[in-house]
Amino acid sequence: MKTLNLKVIRDIKVKKGMFLAVTFIIFLGIAIFSSFYMSYLNLKDTYNYFYEQTDFEDISIELTDAPKDVVKEIKKIDGVKEVEGRVSIKGTMELEDQRIALKLISISKQPKINKLVVIGEYPESKSVLLLKKFAEYHNIGVGDSIHVKINGEEIRLRVVGFAYSPEYIWVIEGGELLTSPRTFGVAFIPYSVLEKFGYKNRINEVKITVYDKQRKDEVLNKALNVLKSYSIKNYYTSENQPSNKALQLDLDGFKQLSILFPSFFLLISIFGIYILLTRLVREQINSIAVLRALGISKQTVLTHYLKHSLFIGVVGSIFGVIVGYLTAIMLTAQYTSILNVPYYVAKPHYDVVFLAFLAGITTPLLSGLIAAKSASDVEITQALGGYAEQAFKTDIDRFFKMPLLLRLSIRNLLRNKKRSVYSTFSVVASIVLILISMVFVDSMDLAMDLQFNKILNYDMEVKFNGFVNESVLKEIKSIKGVREAYPLIYTWILIEKGGFSKSASLIGLENQNLYNIYDNKGNVHTPPPRGIILPKMLSSNLSIVKKEKVEFFTEFGKRRIEVYDTIQTPLIPSCYANIDELQKIFGVKGFNTVILRVDEDSKDYVKSRLESYENVLRVDLIGDIKEDIMEMMAFFYVFIFFSLLFGASLGFASIFNTTTVNILERRREIATLKMLGYTNKELSYVLMIENLIIGSLGIIVGLPLGHIAAYAFLNSFQSELYYMPFAIYTKTYVLTIVLVFVVLILSLIPGTRYIQKMDIEKVTKEVIS
Structure with a gap:
């Protein structure tokens, strides 16, 4: 047996290039599987560990306004573990001659839900914590002061630290195409500061955790019943929390890639090993005959040629797992660096290592078994004559x-x-x-x-803190450099049907040429004369059809509207309606967004003028x-x-x-x-x-x-x-x-x-x- 083992080593040395090529394919397959799947598990563990350490919410309910003591009623619901009420309002701040929208969230000294990982101190009166990535983007340090405008009143706040929040691992706000730290930030501030802005003993958000995760929907329905008289705007369980949902969808994609890509390499290796070993057997058919004549059993010959496959599998798997593990750490670190998480979890996943070795060794053994079996079944008398390639005849020369x-x-x-x-x-x-x-x-x-x-055929959009009237639009149109300006209602909705709910952005617009409605095939649609246009992905998930009347929640409470059409919209799915109809449904006059086309050399001037308006939340350039x-x-x-x-x-x-x-x-x-x-x-x-x-x-x-x-x-x-x-x-x-x-x-x-x-x-x- 020792002699046969030496022969295996000699065979590999003689054909090292070919063995290296096949081993390389196995290596690639195992390395990709190990790196992708371990990265997927690392990210999953990172999110879950962070959620666990910070007591991430199970249920969230947004209201227009409610008394602070309402949380006591929710606490009585069977299955509720903890409940907290808080205030969340919009403000603005000026940084480097740019207006930035700031979401201010009240926090207590010892929160029991959505705890923060803080670098620095917890804020007291006139101080604030900023989301870490936002502060980094704008080079804001501890000890710096920021000036924030809330409802027209400016307050000076000292930055005492930075925070990581489980709600904002991936920042998504209001169903926007992109929420960038360039124009949007999150700040955490004592409740005592925010209650001065009309929220004394009031709240507009409720966060809940439950004992039994299987009863989230049951507890949510009971909580909604308690709060039904307080104009509910939005609600969701942790699975549909915007940041968490985006992360989970991303993880699902990672998981698919980790299985699909390696499959190609392992499948190709099956054929490669078969061809390599078949060639080896043909070359050594005389030697095989001699071995068999000397009394070597078929089983021994079979095992001998399987060792070649085993070598390929073991070497490819060992290096594949090592490189895959190191790559997984690098991918996890690189990916989490763009997220709002304070750390990442990267560890050896021995179940993945086992599966990688199993796939890396089993694949070449299965393909090598066919060639090894043919070697063990060799007839001694025929094999002594050597392998003769069958003559190939063709009539191709007759025709060409x-x-x-x-x-x-x-x-x-x-x-x-x-x-x-x-x-x-x-x-x-x-x-x-x-x-x-x-x-x-x-x-x-x-x-x-x-x-x-x-779709976005304009240069600039202005978001207001609340709704403004036609006089503001006229004033904007009069600014030098503004060529066109049209109003929009930009908000979000939560559509409810059959016990299920889905959220999406809602855009109310008139028939104009700056904001166009396109489907995924490039067909243009006009704003509906009545009703609402829904994205097909949302309508199919809720089994909604044309002309059906649906109920939805907005910042104005619960409303009802007819479905005019369903289309597949590219990138971020949005709902569309006529601005006049939305104003009637919401019971408001005016709009909260203006889109503009401006002269190229006037962009900075127009932006500066718009940011000087008191009720402007922020101004976004489409190019940015x-x-x-x-x-x-x-x-x-x-x-x-x-x-x-x-x-x-x-x-x-x-x-x-x-x-x-x-x-x-x-x-x-x-x-x-x-x-x-x-x-x-x-x-x-x-x-x-x-x-x-x-x-x-x-x-x-x-x-x-x-x-x-x-x-x-x-x-x-x-x-x-x-x-x-x-x-x-x-x-x-x-x-x-x-x-x-x-x-x-x-x-x-x-x-x-x-x-x-x-x-x-x-x-x-x-x-x-």
Whole structure:
């Protein structure tokens, strides 16, 4: 047995390039699985640990106004663990000549729900805690003072520390396209400061935790019943809390990627190992016959050739798990660095390590078993004569007169169909992997184009703290540099049906050309003359159809409206209604947002003028919003780059393996052609023609298959929080084809070098012997 073990090592050394290529594919598959799945678990553990340590809310209810003592009634509900009432109001602050909207939230000295992780001190009178990422963005330090305007009154607050809140791991406010620290911040302030602004012994938010998480909905319904006389604006359980919901959807996507991508590599490795070991068995068929004649059992031969597969699996899995674990730590640290969390959890997940080893070892063993079984079943008398490749005959020459080298290429492809199919499949898998990665880039690009070049056809938007009338709009239109200005009602709604509820932003607008309604296919829609347009994702989740009357909660309480139409809107799904009808339904006059188109050289002046208005909450430039989104997408594009790199590596390793086997099997043929006077360059052309044919077949199959796979994969990521229209641009298909052929040509380099260094005399002697 020791001698056979040494033979395994010798076999691997002789064919180290081929074994390395197959091991590399296993390594990539295990490394991607380990890194992605451990990152998914690390992020999940990070969020859960943070929620657990801070006693994250189970239920949240927003009200217009209610007495502070109402929490005592809620506390009596069976199943309620803790309940707290608080005040949350909007304010503004000026930083670097820019007005910023600030959400001020009251906190007690010892909160029992949504506890803060504080760097610094808890605030007392005239002091404040700022969300850490917001403070970092604006370079605000402990000890600095900020001036905040609340309901027209300015107060000076000293920053005594920074906070991390479980409610704002990912900051989402009011269903906006993007909530950026550039224009929005969160501050935590003593209740005694906020009660001076009309909230003495009053609250407008209730937070609840429960003993039994399975009874959240039951407790929520009872709490809503207690608060029904206080104009409820919004409510949700922790699963639908905006930040938590976005994070969980993101985690789901991570989980899908961690399973899908490695599957490609492990599947390709099955064929690669089979071809490698089959070639090895054919080369050593005489040795196998001798071993069997000397009394070595079939089981011993089977085990011997399985050791090659075991080596591939063990080495690939060990390095894959190590690299995957280290990569998972890096990915977790990098991803959490853009979130509002004070720490991250990164640990070895031994169940993932076990699964990775199981997949990494089982996969090559299963594929190697076929080749090993053929070795153990060898008949001694037949094997002593050596392996003879079956002659391949074709009538192709009758119909096509082709040069000898081209005929050799085609004949070789048809002679070993299994290897040709594997090579083609490798190209197909690479294309599918590339298109699955690129569909996110193209779809996001299309969504951004729709959003910023067609839907948002304006330069600037002004958000007011409350509603303003037509006189303000006239004043804005009179500002020098303003070309067009139109009013909007921008708010959010919570639609309720059959015990289920979904939230979305609601935009009330008139028929104009600055804010356009587009669906995911690029079709434009006009504002409805009556009723509301709902996003299809939301309407399908609640089983809502056209002309149906639905009930919804808003900042004005519970209302009712008819569904005019349902469309699939790109990016952040929004509801649309006629501004005049919304004013009637809400019982308000005026609007809370104005959109403007201004002269390019007047943007700074117009922005400055608008920010001087007392009731302006903030002014957003559309260019800045787009810039913020692209900045946040940087991590996403790095991920796509590595996905493309993995796809190219998969193609290179698999094609390199089959090309090398191809050359080894055809050494006698190549040696004969060299003796007949064919140059190394001409023989390299034979290999190149074969690879080009394989590449062409792979492209013919891979492009439509990749298109279907990319469509299915993108749709699996769609949610009620965001929707990306499907798109794969023509240039992406062209770049994919170019990349495939580049990889195919690069994989020929080791083979052509082997041909150049081939010793004809040595090969001839080997054949004769």
